[in-house]
Amino acid sequence: MTTYSQHYPDDFHLHLRRGDLLKAVIGQSAYQFARGLIMPNTVPPILNAAFVDNYFVEIRLALRNLRLPNFKPLFAIKLNHRTTPETIREAINVGAVAGKVYPIGVTTNSDDGVSDFESMAPVFAAMEKWGMVLCLHGEKPGEFCLDREVEFLPTLDCLAKNFPKLRIVLEHISTAKAVERVQSLPNTVAATITAHHLLLTLDDVIGGKLRPHNFCLPIAKRPKDRAAVRMAAISGNPKFFFGSDSAPHLKGDKECAEGCAGCYTAPVAMPLLVQIFERMNALDKLENFTSKFGADFYHLPLNEGTLVLEKRPWTVPKEINGVVPFLAGETMEWSFACE
Amino acid sequence: MTTYSQHYPDDFHLHLRRGDLLKAVIGQSAYQFARGLIMPNTVPPILNAAFVDNYFVEIRLALRNLRLPNFKPLFAIKLNHRTTPETIREAINVGAVAGKVYPIGVTTNSDDGVSDFESMAPVFAAMEKWGMVLCLHGEKPGEFCLDREVEFLPTLDCLAKNFPKLRIVLEHISTAKAVERVQSLPNTVAATITAHHLLLTLDDVIGGKLRPHNFCLPIAKRPKDRAAVRMAAISGNPKFFFGSDSAPHLKGDKECAEGCAGCYTAPVAMPLLVQIFERMNALDKLENFTSKFGADFYHLPLNEGTLVLEKRPWTVPKEINGVVPFLAGETMEWSFACE
Numbered sequence: 052m053t054t055y056s057q058h059y060p061d062d063f064h065l066h067l068r069r070g071d072l073l074k075a076v077i078g079q080s081a082y083q084f085a086r087g088l089i090m091p092n093t094v095p096p097i098l099n100a101a102f103v104d105n106y107f108v109e110i111r112l113a114l115r116n117l118r119l120p121n122f123k124p125l126f127a128i129k130l131n132h133r134t135t136p137e138t139i140r141e142a143i144n145v146g147a148v149a150g151k152v153y154p155i156g157v158t159t160n161s162d163d164g165v166s167d168f169e170s171m172a173p174v175f176a177a178m179e180k181w182g183m184v185l186c187l188h189g190e191k192p193g194e195f196c197l198d199r200e201v202e203f204l205p206t207l208d209c210l211a212k213n214f215p216k217l218r219i220v221l222e223h224i225s226t227a228k229a230v231e232r233v234q235s236l237p238n239t240v241a242a243t244i245t246a247h248h249l250l251l252t253l254d255d256v257i258g259g260k261l262r263p264h265n266f267c268l269p270i271a272k273r274p275k276d277r278a279a280v281r282m283a284a285i286s287g288n289p290k291f292f293f294g295s296d297s298a299p300h301l302k303g304d305k306e307c308a309e310g311c312a313g314c315y316t317a318p319v320a321m322p323l324l325v326q327i328f329e330r331m332n333a334l335d336k337l338e339n340f341t342s343k344f345g346a347d348f349y350h351l352p353l354n355e356g357t358l359v360l361e362k363r364p365w366t367v368p369k370e371i372n373g374v375v376p377f378l379a380g381e382t383m384e385w386s387f388a389c390e
Numbered sequence: 391m392t393t394y395s396q397h398y399p400d401d402f403h404l405h406l407r408r409g410d411l412l413k414a415v416i417g418q419s420a421y422q423f424a425r426g427l428i429m430p431n432t433v434p435p436i437l438n439a440a441f442v443d444n445y446f447v448e449i450r451l452a453l454r455n456l457r458l459p460n461f462k463p464l465f466a467i468k469l470n471h472r473t474t475p476e477t478i479r480e481a482i483n484v485g486a487v488a489g490k491v492y493p494i495g496v497t498t499n500s501d502d503g504v505s506d507f508e509s510m511a512p513v514f515a516a517m518e519k520w521g522m523v524l525c526l527h528g529e530k531p532g533e534f535c536l537d538r539e540v541e542f543l544p545t546l547d548c549l550a551k552n553f554p555k556l557r558i559v560l561e562h563i564s565t566a567k568a569v570e571r572v573q574s575l576p577n578t579v580a581a582t583i584t585a586h587h588l589l590l591t592l593d594d595v596i597g598g599k600l601r602p603h604n605f606c607l608p609i610a611k612r613p614k615d616r617a618a619v620r621m622a623a624i625s626g627n628p629k630f631f632f633g634s635d636s637a638p639h640l641k642g643d644k645e646c647a648e649g650c651a652g653c654y655t656a657p658v659a660m661p662l663l664v665q666i667f668e669r670m671n672a673l674d675k676l677e678n679f680t681s682k683f684g685a686d687f688y689h690l691p692l693n694e695g696t697l698v699l700e701k702r703p704w705t706v707p708k709e710i711n712g713v714v715p716f717l718a719g720e721t722m723e724w725s726f727a728c729e
Contacts, residue, residue: 195593261602262647273536308602
C-alpha cells in the first residue's frame, strides 16, 4: 500500500469554540495534529491571561476524556481597544504565543473588533518587544467582499514598517495580491494558508447551487487567486505555512437564512492536503508547509513522532457530532494509517 | 395618505412552477400584475404547443380558484436542440410570445439547455420571420461565476447581427457591461431588469452571513454594476423594462447544503420598485418601466385599470405557503391600497 509519512504537523489557525461544540470537534484535530493555535474569538472571547488559563483547563479536560492527551494547544488572545501592554505581558506569562486582531465586523464574533490600528500601537510595541506574534484577520471592514483582503494590505505594510521586529502572520490568505505582498515584505511577515483556499473558488460557493459548507471568510476568490495561493503553498518559501481555519458551526447555523461563515475542515485536513499536494506533484513540499515553517516562525521545536497516511479511499461522513464536515459525502483518496 | 398610482404593470419574467408550488405563489403575482411572461423551465419543461396548452389550463384553473381571473399569463417555450421551426410555428399558434434559451447548466433546470447557438440558427430564423421574441438567460457556461454574463455578450452580438429583425431580450441583466452592450445594440435588443438586482450586491449574499434568500443567478455583482443597472432602469430608455425573475423554491430547498438559486420577489415586487424608484427620485419613470416599454417591445397593448399603492408600512411575512419571500421580516414603506 502506498503511504505518506512526515513529522507530526501543526495547525496554526484552529477554531475549537467552547462547551459542547469544543467537545464535539477537538478530537478531529488532536488525532492528526501535534499542536494547534487556538483562535480566541469564542463567546466570551479569550481576552487575557485569565481567559487563557480557563480555556486551557477546558481543552485539557476535553483531550483527557478523548484519550488524546498529547495534542498541545497554543493560545492567542483577542486584541481589542481595551488590550494594554500589561495584558500582553500577562498573557505571555501564561504561555500565549500570539495576539489576534479581528478588524471590526469582518467575521464570526468580531463586533468587538479593532476599528483603529493606530491606537493599538502601544500594544503592538509590547508584542514586538516581548516576542508575541501578531495574527491578523486581514480584511478591511466596509469594503466590497471581494476587495476586503486587498484593501487591507496597506495596513499590513504600515505594521511591518512601524514594528520592524514584530512577527506578523496574515491569516488565511485568499488572493494573488496578498501572496505577492507577503513575499515582498520582510521576513517578519508570514501568512497562513488553509486547505479550503487551496481547493475552492467562489464558483464552489455560489457558482451553481449555494453551498453553505464551502462558505468562509475571507471568501474563496477567482481561479487565478487560488492558483497563486497554491503556488505559495508549494513554493518552499518559509513565509507560507498551514493554518486550517477549521471553523465548526452546528448544521442548523450553516443551513439557514443567515448562515455562519466557516468550513469545518479538521476531519479531512491532512488527507486533503496530501491529496492536493500530490496532484500538484509537490508532496515533498508538504512536510515543511505543515511541520517546519510555522514552527520556525513561532520559534517552536519540530514535533516528534510520525504521522502516516495510506492511499486508501474513505467517504467523509455527512455529519459528525452535529457538525457537517467539509467535503461531506465525498470520497477522499488518503486515510490515516490504522494503528 | 401619500399614494402612487399607474397603469397595471407587467412582469416580463416570472417563474410560477407547477402543481402545489404554482398554487402557492401565483396569487402574489396575479394580485398586482396584469400580465406575466411565464418561464418554461418547469419540470417537465414547456417545450412546445401541447405543453403551453396544458400549462395554460393549469394556470387558469389556479387563478379561478383564487378569484383572480384577470391576470393574463403570457407563454414562452423552452428552446433546445430538439426545437424545430415547426415547433415555433405551432407554439405561436397557441399564443406563445417568446422562446427562451437557457445555455446548458447555467441555472435551475437547465441541464437540457443549449450548448451550441449556431445549430439553433433555423429556429432563430423562424422566430425572426414569424415574430416570436427570443429571451436569453445571458450567461456563458463554464466561465467563472462573476464573468459569465460578460462572456456571453459576444453571443448576443452575433445573434443581433445575424438575425437583424429578431427581437431579443437579455434577461435579468446584472453588470455594467451588459447595460452598455444593450444600449449600443440596435433597438431589436432589449433587457429585463429585476427588483432584486436593483437592490442587492454580492455583499448581500456572501458579505457577512450567507443569505440563501438573496441568492440568484446571475448572482448580484459589484456596487458599480448595481449602479449601472439602476441607471438603466430609471433612464427612460425603452430598451430596459421590468421582469421580476421571481423564482420560488420551498424553504427547505433554499436553506440546505445545496441551495437553489432564485429570489421569491413576487410578494414585494411593486412595493419594492416604488420604494427604490422613489429613493432615486425617479418615481415618474416607474410606469414606463413596468407598464409601457415591455408591452411595446412585445407588441402588446397597454394594460387597462390602475394599480394604487399607499405609503403605509408593512412587514414582509417570514414565510408564505412554505416559501420564504424576498426581504422576509423586513419593513416595506409602500402597501397595496385597500380595495
